[in-house]
Amino acid sequence: MLRTILKEVKEFKRASIATPIYMILEVLMEMIIPFLMASIIDQGVNAGNIHHIYKVGSLMIVAALLGLLAGMAGGRYGAKASAGLARNLREAMFNNIQTFSFANIDRFSTAGLVTRLTTDVTNIQNAYQMSLRMSMRAPASIICAMTMAFLINRRLASIYLCAVIILGVILFCLIRHATKYFQMAFPKYDELNASVQENVSGIRVVKAYVREGEETTKFQKASENIYKIFVRAEKNVILNAPLMQTTVYTCILLISWLGAKMIVSNSLTTGELMSLLAYCMNILMSLMMLSMVFVMLSMSVASVRRVAEVLNETSTLENPEHPVMEVPNGAIEFKHVDFAYFKDSETPVLKNINLSIKSGETIGILGATGSAKTSLVNLISRLYDVTNGELIVGGHNVKDYDMEVLRNQVSVVLQNNVLFSGTILENLRWGDKDASEEECIRACKLACADEFIQRFPDGYNTYIEQGGSNVSGGQKQRLCIARALLKKPKILILDDSTSAVDTATDANIRRAFREEIPNTTKIIISQRISSLQDADRIIVLNEGCIDGFASHEELVETNEIYREIYESQTQGGGDFDEKAGE
The missing domain is CATH 1.20.1560.10 (ABC transporter type 1, transmembrane domain)
Known part of the structure; x- marks a missing residue:
């Protein structure tokens, strides 16, 4: 000592x-x-x-x-x-x-x-x-x-x-x-x-x-x-x-x-x-x-x-001796994956997860609170290691990659969006420190953030207070999405990161993703069916297990949990089109 x-x-x-x-x-x-x-x-x-x-x-x-x-x-x-x-x-x-x-x-x-x-x-x-x-x-x-x-x-x-x-x-x-x-x-x-x-x-x-x-x-x-x-x-x-x-x-x-x-x-x-x-x-x-x-x-x-x-204290995650220095594509495969936050836990958070996601696919994840949605995506960028099984990204086990290389290619917009004190441009360049202003503007247009930034007197040089206290929740979310896009990732994960924007803006963001970054694997976690229904496939999680994995139409027909959530949201007329981000 x-x-x-x-x-x-x-x-x-x-x-x-x-x-x-x-x-x-x-x-x-x-x-x-x-x-x-x-x-x-x-x-x-x-x-x-x-x-x-x-x-x-x-x-x-x-x-x-x-x-x-x-x-x-x-x-x-x-x-x-x-x-x-x-x-x-x-x-x-x-x-x-x-x-x-x-x-x-x-x-x-x-x-x-x-x-x-x-x-x-x-x-x-x-x-x-x-x-x-x-x-x-x-x-x-x-x-x-x-x-x-x-x-x-x-x-x-x-x-x-x-x-x-x-x-x-x-x-x-x-x-x-x-x-x-x-x-x-x-x-x-x-x-x-x-x-x-x-x-x-x-x-x-x-x-x-x-x-x-x-x-x-x-x-x-x-x-x-x-x-x-x-x-x-x-x-x-x-x-x-x-x-x-x-x-x-x-x-x-x-x-x-x-x-x-x-x-x-x-x-x-x-x-x-x-x-x-x-x-x-x-x-x-x-x-x-x-x-x-x-x-x-x-x-x-x-x-x-x-x-x-x-x-x-030493990190529980270590780079291999001869790490893989390039992520070929955004393909993801879970093979009999179990995960627990603590080694001595009797019940794992995720149990026997088997998934195969193609590069460029848009995948939705739906589940009740506590169903381990965030835990699942945290494994992809190796923020945690799997307890059992294998997680393959781009044809290689995530443990074989250099962690910096892997995380640069897996861009995550977390539930708790964090902005740092500095200008909007400085915050955006956390995604790519060498990004030009034109690249930042393009990313903001994809994230539907350019419209409100242009209304600020100082535009992209507007100063963001600590924690982003001088912008709304929806604006903060869109800035964080734009920051993630600047990394030009192979995999983009949105962890309930459009919850504070209205459904129209949410739809525009998803359409921009389909058209502008078709080769990027997109994983979207949301509680709103409207945010997930046009995904290629949707994962339904229930208490750490996969209850369903199919398209929207198939899940409505075959999955009870998904159908109940869908009916409860559509019978009430869906989400109000409130511009929470404005």
């Missing part, structure tokens, strides 16, 4: 190595100063030797300046290394997420991934910087100060040793107890982010149903959970300060009392006592810094684990 994180240090290894070196140099300079101070008092002030005072005082200034420069360099390199690690972690996670299959994505929530990319990485960044600086500085300071104290006077230095041992045991117990609360806290950020994301993305629905109060309560509950956990953790950590203060002042009193007696008996000098007091503060303050490092590390353990989960 830790090795996974540290792999991302990469080009910041030098800064990571330089930071502790500079921190140790800073500590050495700080340890020299009390030793020189004792010499000034004993051999300069008490002896009345002004030359010695100037000489040793100059050395103290040099040591202080060197310590200052070393500390500044350590801070600079530590910030560079930790910020660089955070940058690399975010890039590595984002890049790995791009390789995920849908099965991988299903394991993580959107809010969870956002938390990992932000809050968790920030925790790791802070912990890494503390580790490079304080985790080297504090132990080095304790060891150096303890060594110097024992060199001056073993009897008084033993007070430090006892204090360090007692305080170390107490702090370890406190931090260990607090760690479990910190580990509970950070996953709660997922719930908080999920609440915010859900509210903002669904703000229109929230306001339409006047549910602001309930949403506020939901957010407050998530926020309150984080607050309570952190309060419980901090109740343990907050005992650090009083324990430290008590230990520091106890040591100072003991050293002053015993030291004064030793000065009177001429077994200790005034300068040595001053040095011991300075080392006392160094030792105990370093111990406090070390305790804060442990607190920070304990807080980041959960974050390290969560980030490592994303980095170690």
Whole structure:
């Protein structure tokens, strides 16, 4: 887990190595100063030797300046290394997420991934910087100060040793107890982010149903959970300060009392006592810094684990060693295909699917909600792998293709249409980044989108807001269809992607497909018989099984499910010719 994180240090290894070196140099300079101070008092002030005072005082200034420069360099390199690690972690996670299959994505929530990319990485960044600086500085300071104290006077230095041992045991117990609360806290950020994301993305629905109060309560509950956990953790950590203060002042009193007696008996000098007091503060303050490092590390353990989960996640889909780099045609064949989203599922979503679709055919898919229509078409572009059986596209198993090549030739317009912030042309060129404006216009004419685009003041340069919030549902669907057509695919899949357009426009889109792209295999999922009846053949799905596969006329005669849907729609006069897309 830790090795996974540290792999991302990469080009910041030098800064990571330089930071502790500079921190140790800073500590050495700080340890020299009390030793020189004792010499000034004993051999300069008490002896009345002004030359010695100037000489040793100059050395103290040099040591202080060197310590200052070393500390500044350590801070600079530590910030560079930790910020660089955070940058690399975010890039590595984002890049790995791009390789995920849908099965991988299903394991993580959107809010969870956002938390990992932000809050968790920030925790790791802070912990890494503390580790490079304080985790080297504090132990080095304790060891150096303890060594110097024992060199001056073993009897008084033993007070430090006892204090360090007692305080170390107490702090370890406190931090260990607090760690479990910190580990509970950070996953709660997922719930908080999920609440915010859900509210903002669904703000229109929230306001339409006047549910602001309930949403506020939901957010407050998530926020309150984080607050309570952190309060419980901090109740343990907050005992650090009083324990430290008590230990520091106890040591100072003991050293002053015993030291004064030793000065009177001429077994200790005034300068040595001053040095011991300075080392006392160094030792105990370093111990406090070390305790804060442990607190920070304990807080980041959960974050390290969560980030490592994303980095170690490997795609369930892999390219073959020698992939097929061309899709010959749009022929599709399912051979005894079963599919389940999870390996341990008792009942597959799709069961014993056997289909043979010729290249250039128009195939409709009809079925009740939950009949696995979308699951079926997701297998064609290998967004998921089949659990059993074979899926053949263009004469080759889909697992034999390079995934990028396959997906470039299987263009899918999903149920949830997504447009990105940018102009209409920029959105269309997601289908083909090198497409000319003329090609984009032609695709839009095929998708019946050109008519409303021309009515915009800026035409094809009209800016689309994030998520396509400034265009209607029907307009968004037609833009997504045009974007898919620009890929010039061998197979075009429309997953209920004309549900928001009127029946007249839907008919125009299908007629344009027949006339303009006759060699492209077209698969249309719809709940409207009118959208499917002129297809070459129609698949009727029922609970993951094929209940019928024939032309419209044959299904009306032979398939009960299809006939019932047909009669229920035609008896009511069919769909209203509402221009939902306008």
